[in-house]
Amino acid sequence: MKNKTIQISLKASLIFILVFLFLQGKSQTDNYFETSKNLEIFTDLYKELDIFYVDEINSGDLMKTAIDEMLNSLDPYTTYIPESDIEDYRFMTTGQYGGIGAMITKRKEFVYISEPYEGFPAQKAGLMAGDKILEINGKSAEGKTTEEISSVLKGQPNTEVSILIERNGETFIKTFNREKVTVKSVPYYGLLEGGIGYIKLRSFTRNCANDIKNALMDLKSQQHLKGIVLDLRSNPGGLLNESIDIVNLFVDKGEEIVITKGKIKDWEKKYVSKKDPIDKETPLVILINSASASASEIVSGSIQDLDRGVVIGRKSFGKGLVQQTRKLPYNSQLKVTVAKYYIPSGRCIQAVDYSNRNEDGSVGQVPDSLISTFKTRNGREVKDGGGINPDIVIKNDEISDISISLMNKRLIFDFATQFRYENEKILEVDNFEITDEIYKKFISFLSNKDYEYTTATQDALDIFKEIIKEEGTSDLLSEEINLLLDKVENIKKNDLENNKEEIKTFLSEEIVSRYYYQEGRIIERLKHDKDIDEALKIFNKIEEYNSILKIDE
Secondary structure (H helix, E strand, O other), X not given: OHHHHHHHXXXXXHHHHHHHHHHOOOOOHHHHHHHHHHHHHHHXXXXXXXXXXXXXXXXXXXXXXXXXXXXXXXXXXXXXXOHHHHHHHHHHHHOEEEEOOEEEEEEOOEEEEEEEOOOOHHHHOOOOOOOEEEEEOOEEXXXXXXXXXXXXXXXXXXXXXXXXXXXXXXXXXXEEEOEEEEOOOOOEEEEEOOOEEEEEOOOEOOOHHHHHHHHHHHHHHHOOOOEEEEEOOOOOOEOHHHHHHHXXXXXOOOOEEEEEEEOXXXXXXXXXXXXXXXXXXXXXXXXXXXXXXXXXXHHHHHHHHOOOOEEEEOOOOOOOEEEEEEEOOOOOEEEEEEEEXXXXXXXXXXXXXXXXXXXXXXXXXXXXXXXXXXXXXXXXXXXXXXOOOOOEEOOOOOOOHHHHHHHHOOHHHHHHHHHHHHOOOOOOHHHOOOOHHHHHHHHHHHHHOOOOOOOHHHHHHHHHHHHHHHHOOHHHHHHHHHHHHHHXXXXXXXXXXXXXXXXXXXXXXXXXXXXXXXXXXXXXXXXXXXXXXXXXHHHHOHHHHHHHHOOOO
């Protein structure tokens, strides 16, 4: 009976598709014939597998694998969203979900709270970063993935959840109600030195442009702004219309911001600013990095093309593709790439050419031979095919091997957890610092911990040892190499002291977040931010700012 039902369902679907294709007209008959032929092959293949495969087949998993692999051959942004993942998708576009309000992380066999959101159930119930989740609603959490734990912690607002926690060697139960959790699109805004306004945008979720507007108006009410910094670093993008509205805050009504072009001509659209700006005069800096993508690139690229502000940081990701969601049966959806977008200069910043794959199926960057030069409003040269190039490029900081090891092994996280147990409160963020006394406690904390790591020099010497072994000269040189390795090991013993200031910055961010949460982490990070330092410099040298934008003074 089951097999017969599947066959009827598949044949009915196929008949519907064939009728639909026929009604589209005969001009594309060949393409439609290929489509219908392959659909028929697919349905028959699926039927044969279901009937004859040696083991029982999970139809849902098998079909999702087929769909995912098919879409993967197109681009990473065209994806199938089953009903079970719809809530996660809504969170990406709205910033809202039902749950306890906490970030979690997996360590060995258990999931831990890594950071509760201030003002939401987890934090209000007293959960803390470092808490180990042993059980949820009486069921063991051991061996579960973060995805599995997250799906259990999420749920309808006002439904109860009970969590067995282990903290500092003790276990206890916390029982509380889930709530509607809204992750702020603007986690922090404030005044920097010299009357400079700073706004951090996390993602382009619904109404984020209004959040930016409100933050800007509040900053302007506090004092006259000499400059504005909009931080889009590590912002993966989101809703296209929100990026249009954000640019509109800083440019005149009627400005062309984005044009989208796709296969279906009726979907080609020109987006212009529809409102009067909030501020089109105050010097503006946009911060980006290699993880700034999509809508972040529309904002930074449009501001650059219109010569409204200076872009500082590192080259952006290079995503010039637009997605739409299409409804599918059984509450599922297809997120499909429908167009490329072009910013005011006429350039598309898409960095990877998915339409021309190599023979092995891999994709590459747009070749230099196909990259074109465009002009901003004031005549500055900008290029397409590879993200947004900042007007002022800041090199990435070189992080020491020991700092990387301490973070990867969660030792900075664990010390901050212990510090919070031992200290009920700390100074305000602006006044807090890692004193030498705190740093000595950290070194003592590490005394029985494993944070082994290899330096670039050690890696190079190990490779060299392999080379001389192959060449048969290891007997002659191995003693000298071992002496060098011993010297490197001795140098490493001083790494905690030699990299003291760098390690202190990572410690301070983690400790501050235990008391002042995400906002505190951002404020603390700004104290040691090279991009911010460069922005402050450019605001203090307005002639240089104008020179970059080719503004006549």
